[in-house]
Amino acid sequence: MTHIDLETIPWKRIGTSRPRLEARSKVTGRAEYIHNLALPGMLHAKILRSTVAHGRILSIDTDAARELEGVHSVITSEDVLRVIPDPYYGPAFHDQPILAIGKVHYVGEPVAVVLARDPYIAEEALHLIEVEYEELPAVFNEVEAAKSDVFVHDVLKPAGTFPDLKHLAGRQKTNVALDFRVRRGDVAQAFAAADHVFEHTFRTQQVMHTPLEPMVTLAELKDGGMTIHTSSQSPSFVRLEVARLLGWQESKVRVRTAFLGGGFGAKLYIKLEALAAALTLISRLPVRVALSMEEQFYTITKHATTFRIKTSVTKDGRITGRECEVWWNGGAFADIGPRVTQKSGFTAAGPYDIDNVSIDSYQVYTNLPPAGAFRGFGITQMVWAYESQADIIARALNMDPVEFRRINLLRDGRPHATGTIMKDAALLQALDCVAERMEWNQPFDHGSGAVRRGRGIGIGYKALVAPTTSMAIVSLSADGSCFVYAGTVDMGQGSDTALAMIAAEVLDLDPETVRVIHPDTDVTPYDMATLGSRSTFHMGHAVRLAAEDALLKMRAMARDLGMESEGRLDAARLLVRRYGMQAGNIIGVGSFIPEYISPNKETGQSENITPNWMVGATGVEVEVDTETGQFRVVRLENVGDLGTPINPKVVKTQLSGAAIMQLGASLYEEMDFDEQGQLRNASFAEYKIPGIHDVPASVHTEIVDAYQHNGPFGAKGVGETGCYGVASAIAAAIEDAVGVRLTSIPMKYETVCRALHASAPHLRSEVP
Amino acid sequence: MSKTAMRINFTLNGKEVRADIETHHTALDVLRNVFSLYGARESCGQGLCGCCTIIVDGNSVSGCLYLAAALDGCAVQTIEHLDADGQLHPVQQAFIECGAFQCGFCTSGFVLMSKQLLESNPNPNDAEIRNYLSGNLCRCAAYPEIIQAVRLAADRMAEAKQEAI
Numbered sequence: 037m038t039h040i041d042l043e044t045i046p047w048k049r050i051g052t053s054r055p056r057l058e059a060r061s062k063v064t065g066r067a068e069y070i071h072n073l074a075l076p077g078m079l080h081a082k083i084l085r086s087t088v089a090h091g092r093i094l095s096i097d098t099d100a101a102r103e104l105e106g107v108h109s110v111i112t113s114e115d116v117l118r119v120i121p122d123p124y125y126g127p128a129f130h131d132q133p134i135l136a137i138g139k140v141h142y143v144g145e146p147v148a149v150v151l152a153r154d155p156y157i158a159e160e161a162l163h164l165i166e167v168e169y170e171e172l173p174a175v176f177n178e179v180e181a182a183k184s185d186v187f188v189h190d191v192l193k194p195a196g197t198f199p200d201l202k203h204l205a206g207r208q209k210t211n212v213a214l215d216f217r218v219r220r221g222d223v224a225q226a227f228a229a230a231d232h233v234f235e236h237t238f239r240t241q242q243v244m245h246t247p248l249e250p251m252v253t254l255a256e257l258k259d260g261g262m263t264i265h266t267s268s269q270s271p272s273f274v275r276l277e278v279a280r281l282l283g284w285q286e287s288k289v290r291v292r293t294a295f296l297g298g299g300f301g302a303k304l305y306i307k308l309e310a311l312a313a314a315l316t317l318i319s320r321l322p323v324r325v326a327l328s329m330e331e332q333f334y335t336i337t338k339h340a341t342t343f344r345i346k347t348s349v350t351k352d353g354r355i356t357g358r359e360c361e362v363w364w365n366g367g368a369f370a371d372i373g374p375r376v377t378q379k380s381g382f383t384a385a386g387p388y389d390i391d392n393v394s395i396d397s398y399q400v401y402t403n404l405p406p407a408g409a410f411r412g413f414g415i416t417q418m419v420w421a422y423e424s425q426a427d428i429i430a431r432a433l434n435m436d437p438v439e440f441r442r443i444n445l446l447r448d449g450r451p452h453a454t455g456t457i458m459k460d461a462a463l464l465q466a467l468d469c470v471a472e473r474m475e476w477n478q479p480f481d482h483g484s485g486a487v488r489r490g491r492g493i494g495i496g497y498k499a500l501v502a503p504t505t506s507m508a509i510v511s512l513s514a515d516g517s518c519f520v521y522a523g524t525v526d527m528g529q530g531s532d533t534a535l536a537m538i539a540a541e542v543l544d545l546d547p548e549t550v551r552v553i554h555p556d557t558d559v560t561p562y563d564m565a566t567l568g569s570r571s572t573f574h575m576g577h578a579v580r581l582a583a584e585d586a587l588l589k590m591r592a593m594a595r596d597l598g599m600e601s602e603g604r605l606d607a608a609r610l611l612v613r614r615y616g617m618q619a620g621n622i623i624g625v626g627s628f629i630p631e632y633i634s635p636n637k638e639t640g641q642s643e644n645i646t647p648n649w650m651v652g653a654t655g656v657e658v659e660v661d662t663e664t665g666q667f668r669v670v671r672l673e674n675v676g677d678l679g680t681p682i683n684p685k686v687v688k689t690q691l692s693g694a695a696i697m698q699l700g701a702s703l704y705e706e707m708d709f710d711e712q713g714q715l716r717n718a719s720f721a722e723y724k725i726p727g728i729h730d731v732p733a734s735v736h737t738e739i740v741d742a743y744q745h746n747g748p749f750g751a752k753g754v755g756e757t758g759c760y761g762v763a764s765a766i767a768a769a770i771e772d773a774v775g776v777r778l779t780s781i782p783m784k785y786e787t788v789c790r791a792l793h794a795s796a797p798h799l800r801s802e803v804p
Numbered sequence: 805m806s807k808t809a810m811r812i813n814f815t816l817n818g819k820e821v822r823a824d825i826e827t828h829h830t831a832l833d834v835l836r837n838v839f840s841l842y843g844a845r846e847s848c849g850q851g852l853c854g855c856c857t858i859i860v861d862g863n864s865v866s867g868c869l870y871l872a873a874a875l876d877g878c879a880v881q882t883i884e885h886l887d888a889d890g891q892l893h894p895v896q897q898a899f900i901e902c903g904a905f906q907c908g909f910c911t912s913g914f915v916l917m918s919k920q921l922l923e924s925n926p927n928p929n930d931a932e933i934r935n936y937l938s939g940n941l942c943r944c945a946a947y948p949e950i951i952q953a954v955r956l957a958a959d960r961m962a963e964a965k966q967e968a969i
Contacts, residue, residue, distance in 0.1 A: 055900050062908030063896040063915055065843020065883035071909075072842040156828060248847040248855055248909040248943050297845070297909025298943050329848045528907030528944050685903050689946055693906060696945035720852040720941070728934045731947040 049541045050749045053685035056533045057548070058295065058526070068294040070267045071249050071326075075256055078322035079108050080155035081315055084148040084162045085334060086140035089176075089403040089713030090188070091169035093138055093147070100164035101150055106157035110165065111149040111318055113137040119317040120281050127273065127305040128201060129213065129370040130193045132406070134310050140169065141188055141368035142403050143713050144334025146311065151319055174403035174713055178365035179342050181211045181402045188368055188401035200637060201374055213366060214374035214399040216381045218640030220453050221392030226357025230348030234429050238421035239780040242340040242365065242707040243700070244333045245410055246725055247527075249297020251332060255312035256322035261288030262313060267296050269303045269525050270565035271555040277306045278313050292556040296527035300697075301409035302336050303527070304567055305372055333718035337707060338410035339376060340365040343384070343421040348392075353435045355444045357392035360384040360421075364407070364414070366399050371408030374399045379501050379568075380414025382640055385453045386422035387463050387497040387651070388444040393453040395640065403713050412498070412756045413568050416698060416763065419496035420781060423764035427492065428777065437768065438471045438493060445495075455641040460752075461649035462677035462742040467495055469740050470653040473673040482773065488660050491671075492768025495653040496760025499646035500753060501568040503632035507561035508578035509625050510539050510586045512607035514618040518543060518550045520579055523563025524571045525555055529755050530686040531571050535579045537682055538748060542583035544604045561625075569650060569753025572682060576748035577628035586624025593622070630746070648744055648752045651677035654695060654761030656732075658769040665789025667770060669699065672762075674737040678754040679744030687754050688737045694758030696735070700726045702763040706782050812876040816841075817885035825872045831865070832856055834872040835882060843883035843912040847941075854940030857913035858882050864920050883912035886919070894964070895919045898957035899950075906944035913940050918954045926965075927958055 061067040098110040109115075113135040116123050123134040136147045148165055152158035175186040191208050194201035201214060227233050253266040261284070268274050271291040279286045296303060308325045315323040327335065341364055348357040362384055366373040381397025430440035445463045452458055470493050471477075483489045509521035520539050526532045536550035553560060563575060593610050594601035611620045630647035655673035660666075674695045681687040704724040708716045717723045737758075743750040763781050771777045776791040806826070813822045816839060823838045835841045835858070844867045847855040851866035858867045859881040860874075886893040895918045898904070905911040914937065921928060921936040928936065933954045942950065 055903065058908070059900040060892070062905055062911050063892065063899045064887050065841075065912040065915075067908050069842075069845075069909065071845060072836070074837075156826075246943055247907075248853060248941065249845070249907070250847065296907060297847075298907045300943070329850075528905075530906070689903050689906060689944075689949055692948060693945040696947065697943065719850060720848040721850055725941060725943060726945060726947075727941055728937050728947045728950070731934075731945075731951075735948045 047541055047749065049537045049547055050682055051680060051684065053683060054533065054547065056530050056686065057536055057552070058532060069249055069297050070252050070254065070265050070294050071297060073254055073265055075254055075322035078254065078324050079151040079153060079319055080158050081149050081151055081323050081325045082155065082158035082162050083146045083331065084165050086136060086143055086145040086147050088140060088169045088171050089143050090172040090174035091140050092172065093136060093140065094168040094170055096148055097166040098148065101161040104157065104161045104164060106152050106154055107161045108151040108153065109319060110161070111135070111151065111315060115318050116314045120314055123281065123314065124193065125277055125281055125306055125310045126195060126370055127372050128195055128198060128374045130195050131189060132369040134314050142405055143715060144405055145368065149315060151315065151323065175211070176402050176404055176709065176713055178340065178363040178400045178402060181400045182363055182398055184211060187211060188403060200378065200634065211401040212398050213370050213401055214377050216378040216397045216640065218382050218393060218395035218453055220455065220641070223357045223359050223392045223394040226392035227348045230356055231351040232432070233346065233348045234425060234432070235346040236425050236428065236779060237342060237344045238424055240341045240417045240420055241781060242404065242407065243338045243705040244707060245300040245302035246329065246332060247298030247300060247302050250327045250329055251303060251308055251335060252326040253308040253312040254322060254324045255316040257316055257320060261290065262316065263290045264309055264312060265292055266309050267303055268293055268309065269296065269299045269527060269567060270305055271525070271557050272523055272562050273305055273565055274309045275557045278309055281310060282313065290556070290558045293525050294554060296525055299527035300411045301567065302332065304409050304565060307335060329720065330718045333707065333715060334405050336371060337367065337405050337407045339373065339407040339414065339417065341417040343417065345421050345425050347425060347429065349429055349433065353433050353440050353443055355388050355390050358385045358390050360395040362397045364397070364399050365402050365404065367402055367404040367406040369406040370399065371406045373407055376409065376414035379499065380418050382454050382635065382645065383415065383497065383499060384418050384422070387446050387495065389446045389450050390453065395453070404709065409567055411694060411697065412759050413501065415496060415498045415756065416701065416759055419494065419760045420763045423494040423496065423761060424767055424779065427764065427768040427771065438467065438476050441467055441495060454635060454645045456643060456645040458649065460742065460744050461497060462651050462740050463495065463497065465740045465742065466651045466653040466675050466677050469738055470655045470673055470675045473675070473736065473738060474655040486662050488662055488773040489657065490660065490769040490771065490773025491655065491657045492765040492772060493653065493655045494761030494765035494768065498650045498756060498760070500573060500648050500650065501570060502646055503629055504564035504570060504574060505627065505629045506563045506574035506578040507627045508575060508582040509561060509623060510579065510582040512586055512622040514608055514611035514615070514620055516606060516608035518545055520550060520552045521560045522552060522575055522579060523555045523560045524575045525566040527566065529690060530683060533686065534572060534682045535575060538576055538579050539583040541749070542580060543587060569755040569757070572754065573648065573747055573752050574628050576751060578626040580748045581626030581628065582624040584624065585626060586622050589622050589624060647746060650753055650757050652757035652760040654765045656765045656769050658766060658773055660770060660773040660788065662774055662792055664785065665792055666785045667788060669732045669766060671734040672732045674758050675740060676754060676757040677740045677742045678757060679742055679747045679752040680750035681739050682749065682751050684739065687739065690754050691758035692735055692737045694756060695762050696726050696731055698759035698762040699730060701781060702766055703782050810873060812873060814875045814877060815879040817881055817888065827873055829872040831858060831867040831870040831872050831875055834875070835867065841882050841884050845909060847909065853910065854913035854917065855910050857916045859916060859920070864917060883916055886915070893919060894960045895922065895957040898953040898960065902949045902953035902956060904949040904953035905946050910940060910942045914942065914950055918957065921954065922958055922961060926962060928954070
């Protein structure tokens with residue numbers, strides 16, 4: 037899959053740190069975000085949301101709202117149905133109505149919209165709409181919902197995109213939207229023969245991404261079709277899905293983005309775009325749908341999970357069998373949840389060499405806000421459980437936790453639980469690196485008195501989501517400028533710079549002279565999405581191939597013109613000679629889809645379940661106040677295996693940023709619902725994300741020396757790697773400090789305090 | 805003119821301006837909709853994240869909460885003013901060199917607050933930097949790099965001052 041042997045070229049740019057191409061525009065406040073966009077004559081849309089978790093809509097009285105001066109119109113599902121007869125959307129299931137039809141499924145579901153030129157008037161009119169509901173019983177917990185006789189949807193409607201969901205079509209009286217399984221060896225026999233068997237249940241909570249640029253979409257009817265300007269991570273999918281909803285050809289739907297003010301998975305697939313499309317069709321005017329921070333909590337979230345994990349080990353600490361049952365709280369609409377359930381589900385047994393594995397992973401509908409992709413795509417929930425249990429087992433066997441992992445970690449050449457042979461997964465290197473950084477073999481001062489100290493490590497891994505496609509175009513113009521047309525969305529990960537560096541490396545240019553064209557489906561070719569740390573690998577390859585194609589075309593042109601065709605070629609000289617003036621382009625194209633074999637439906641086995649494995653390890657030190665339970669993470673060591681770091685400085689910021697973000701989910705963040713499913717804390721006043729004071733005094737980040745054999749320039753993804761091991765390492769450090777074991781996140785001071793008072797009174801200074 | 809409308813006169817980035825506003829409009833409304841200045845942005849809408857930071861009469865305020873009417877007679881500075889002479893402010897330069905941002909949405913606020921800090925305390929220690937910037941949130945969590953950038957800018961500004969003497 038290559039035209040040119042890149043390994044024989046001495047790289048001048050790859051692996052050398054450089055500021056982002058857009059750095060100046062970001063520090064001067066001039067970077068372009070869709071947030072800043074206003075269209076002439078546009079209407080502002082404000083959304084009325086369901087106040088009940090599950091209920092039939094008996095009536096919607098919009099008269100008073102319509103009469104408010106300045107209101108353009110009030111829109112309900114009746115209006116939507118007139119322009120879009122089947123207005124259900126979603127990447128995995130067509131279960132989400134543009135506006136509620138007959139029934140609401142969670143508190144916060146969009147029910148009606150007010151359109152007005154003045155957003156303040158639209159907001160005011162919302163309060164004049166009266167909705168009458170007949171409340172239905174609701175179900176919130178994922179384990180209960182899996183067997184409940186309260187059903188969130190009457191019938192399952194898989195989208196047809198994913199072959200492994202097709203069998204669910206038409207299924208009734210269930211909340212389980214995917215039951216994925218892996219079977220390897222004989223777990224029952226392993227348990228029967230084991231020296232020790234451990235069984236635990238770990239829980240994670242529902243959290244929200246809170247990108248600081250709240251989701252925003254503008255739609256307008258233009259050029260005989262529709263143009264959608266949106267803060268989306270997946271413009272190609274938006275075009276495809278809006279075209280399907282409207283029954284139009286893709287050529288009539290144009291989707292463009294700008295820089296995103298954060299995404300983290302929240303802005304994936306289709307979010308506000310379907311509503312914006314419907315509203316502009318109904319009103320025949322440009323429409324802006326912009327969420328508040330509060331509304332984002334009602335739009336997409338991260339799955340809460342319950343994970344029962346049972347493990348057999350020999351007396352020397354070798355894991356012989358593992359049984360995993362994971363329930364994913366998918367909320368009211370599937371979004372991409374069934375993919376999370378499968379793609380993270382198959383890693384649930386951890387990066388360990390285990391002969392006997394059984395995994396069941398259930399995507400479950402509940403009457404809560406929908407859950408979808410969130411930085412890590414389900415991996416952090418898995419790592420929390422298997423690494424927490426690793427520490428518990430090591431402690432029970434009186435083994436060093438690093439040693440326990442070293443014994444059991446998968447080596448390259450060994451089969452993963454799915455049967456895929458491991459390759460280029462620097463698990464041992466990452467473990468050794470974090471242990472070395474932590475000076476693990478040195479004595480550690482646990483302190484005495486009221487403040488005790490502890491340390492912990494954790495390691496996780498993720499399989500790159502496959503199979504997905506990226507396409508790219510590289511165009512050289514007659515002054516030698518280079519343009520990269522790529523659908524990758526730069527939401528802070530520095531993809532523009534990385535892609536420019538890749539094209540520049542192949543073409544021997546200064547990356548500063550490369551212009552990366554932002555996603556615009558009328559201009560940039562197909563890209564599956566910017567998600568799951570896939571862009572460096574997939575789009576990196578596509579851009580590399582496109583640049584190589586352009587280079588080969590330049591060589592051919594040089595030969596035709598009788599010019600020197602080897603070494604560095606100058607597009608400007610070639611084009612001016614070819615066309616007699618500053619004119620023309622040299623255009624290279626590239627496409628990439630990795631090889632992949634989908635897992636067997638019964639056993640989850642596959643010879644090639646992923647193109648590569650991303651590995652992250654974390655070390656932490658904590659200080660715990662034994663009187664109050666208050667603890668501080670004082671040290672954070674992040675280690676990542678990402679193959680070749682394309683731009684090391686940016687990569688390190690990615691690793692530490694992911695780790696600090698995960699401090700939030702580990703320690704503070706939790707969507708807090710009452711027993712009626714009402715969210716109590718949908719704002720930064722009550723939902724705490726990490727601030728500058730929460731950053732440990734010592735943060736250090738290391739990249740292990742590794743090479744991904746099938747990656748562009750040996751690189752693979754990194755956007756999520758830093759978050760894997762954080763939570764379990766903190767739990768281990770707390771246990772190391774004060775002997776309290778936590779099995780749920782977020783880990784709160786009061787939980788530690790209560791546990792200390794109950795289980796470790798000797799640590800309280802007032803007790804002699 | 806509606807009865808809630810009013811005219812305000814103020815200095816914006818060194819220039820006398822006026823605007824016709826409604827009394828419920830925020831400072832952000834007038835900056836964005838009248839003057840097309842987009843560096844200050846509404847994110848949390850509650851004055852808790854700092855993305856909407858602007859400087860009014862020398863004090864940093866949350867533009868999402870500060871009423872436009874209150875700008876009347878004031879001197880307002882936004883991020884767009886920092887490189888008005890074509891030169892980046894030392895804080896901006898340091899943010900670039902330290903890689904102190906990812907998505908950039910919060911960056912205007914952090915840059916303005918860092919500038920404010922260094923004007924009142926030219927040589928802050930890490931605790932002072934953290935304290936001063938604790939009202940600004942960065943979801944990409946580029947905090948370690950932001951702290952580095954403030955230190956670097958402080959050093960550069962001290963050197964420049966030394967050279968000027």
